[in-house]
Amino acid sequence: MSRWGLRLLVAGGLVVSTAAAMAQSAEKAAAPNGPKAAAPLDTAIFAEIPPFERPDLSPDGKSIAAKVAVNGTQYFAIFPLDGGKPRVVGLGEVDLNWWTWVNDEWLVIGVGQLVPYEGEEIYVSRAFGVNAVTAKLTKLASRDAAQDADDVIWTASDGTPRILMASQTSLYTNMPGFWPQVDEIDVSTGRHKTVVRGNEGIFNWYADGSGAVRMGFGMSLDGRNRRIVYRPGAKGSFRTIDRARTHKDTLTVPAMFLKEPGKAVMIADDEKGYSALYELDLETLARGKQLFASKGYDIGGLVSDATGFNYIGVSVNEDKPEIRWTDPAIDAMHKAVAAKIKGGEPRIVSLSRDRSAAIVHVGGANAPGAFFLYRAADDSMQLLEMNNRTIGLKRMNPVRTIRYKARDGLEIAAVLTLPFGKKANLPLIVMPHGGPFARDTEEWDWWTQFLAERGYAVVQPNYRGSSGYGTPFTEKGQGQWGLAMQDDLNDVVTELARLGIADAKRVCMVGASYGGYAAMRAAQRDGKLYRCAAAYAGVSDLNRMISHDRNFLGAGARKDWLKMQAPDLKTVSPLYRAEEFSIPVLLVHGKKDRVVPPVHSRLMAQKLQAAGKDVIWIEQPEADHHFSRSEDRLQFLKALEAFLAKHNPA
DSSP: OGGGTOEEEEOSOOSSOOHHHHOOOHHHHSSOOBOOOSSOOOHHHHTOOOSEEEEEEOTTSSEEEEEEEETTEEEEEEEETTSOOOEEEEOTTOEEEEEEEOSSSEEEEEEEEEEEETTEEEEEEEEEEEETTTOOEEEOSOTTOOSEEOEEEEEOSSSSOEEEEEEOSOSOTTSGGGSOEEEEEETTTOOEEEEEOOOTTEEEEEEOTTSOEEEEEEEOTTSSSEEEEEOSSSSSOOEEEEEEOSTTOOOOOEEEEOSSTTEEEEEEEOTTSOEEEEEEETTTOOEEEEEEOBTTBOEEEEEEOTTSSOEEEEEEESSSEEEEEOSHHHHHHHHHHHHHOSSOEEEEEEEOTTSSEEEEEEEETTEEEEEEEEETTTTEEEEEEESSTTTTTBOOSOEEEEEEEOTTSOEEEEEEEOOTTOOSSEEEEEOOOSSSSOOOOSSOOHHHHHHHHTTOEEEEEOOTTOSSSOHHHHHTTTTOTTTHHHHHHHHHHHHHHHTTSEEEEEEEEEEETHHHHHHHHHHHHOTTTOSEEEEESOOOOHHHHHHHHTTSTTHHHHHHHHHTTSSOTTTTOGGGGGGGOOSOEEEEEETTOSSSOTHHHHHHHHHHHHTTOOEEEEEETTOOSSOOSHHHHHHHHHHHHHHHHHHSOO
């Protein structure tokens, strides 16, 4: 246990307060319409880690599990809503990746950690049972568990503390244990019973609502060949029902098994390439009628009911994320909550089993907002916790979605944040998202709000290759890393200058991950358009990403895909073109980044220094890829603020 650094504490007091301690009327507190502060807020305010993240109600509605922040450090905690003492899990060096309730008393948490292995470090995942009442921790992985041992594919709905979990027992591809087996586990005791043995080539298993393992996803070690195996019930042999031999081939995978034998629902592209929800016949793989679509956008996924056999909502992300409730009772609850909120955007994030209680987030793109507890019996809302205790429920800088045409006529959506009360001739920050298969939407963003608070217009273009706008739009990014994708970023500068919003002579690019790559590429390729560039956790060498992936399952397919992202990866990699950088650059990278190795920024800084370029290089010793610590956020924002004040003052 000590290897994982987990400690369960019974807290006598915690920064996060329970609903009973902070009960307020939602009619008085929930509308984020407070006055805008006259003076810019202090930098440290934007660096605050949210004190309450991803809260989840227990099935009986009597407790809440959430990630919490205490003095800038994150913990996992369980809060009894009757005012009892919270239980807090000290994580140490371990990542808390997910959690789920199994029954009223037990949860499962998934954690991860880098561990030494044959002279290198590998990322190992594990699952633990946590008793919400007694503070007991139960290790769920077997003694011979290997790298991945936390894939919970089912939890019981009958009140018993049972789960199905898939896990490896070997790190070696020539050993049977490399392919995960599925065990039924009693979370309260850790006892295992194998229900599906490892099957060569099958790396992911799927169960239906009853706990029957029905399907597996398999691929060759290089990832270039994929297949789906299926069986109609809990017993019998699996048969291959679909194959894919190229990166463009799609596999028929159910989004949810229905109770009716042989029936499921699937998410697949419509005739225009936008994902939608359809009926699926598992025996014939025939697609049935369309059940749900979000016109002009992809859908995100399904919200399951307690049985696991039905969906009660569909997540969509048009200009902003939301859930469209297909269950009439929950839709009515959402409308009842919305009627209480003046100008806010309520979103139900968790429900009790009997739907008598719900956790509701109230906020918006310009307001960090807060979490509330809604009780259906008396139609009440009680404040749980603010997302930012200093800003509270105030509105900050306005956010909206704009659309512009790239130079080849492609329409691009972008999220625009403006300083409060200012609309014209503003200094501009172009902030491309990471991924690049991802997208920005109208959501609270501490980076953009900080920059807007300092007087900058901030635009976040969803350049070609972004997700959410249909497969054809995503495919337009293939082969265009650092090329047409970069042009899309530049073209928004032209558009905002044409509209009079931005001063085309005062523009910088700031980004993280792929966005950090784009910022470096802008400094190297498009210095005439920008005054400076800042990259957090940026990729400087695309070929190095192939080397980084070579030891992972599916590395061959990943290599094939990366090589298709530009005609020549070296040519569009900033690392090899340091002499072409023509504007000042700020590079910041966390030493504990497990997504983009910090060597990307370290080598880029060395090359720029050798070439006599204007570069500031900061390596944060405790930072990861996701800004999990307040200290790292604050150091970055202060460095960025000083850098911009010097090279692109507001």
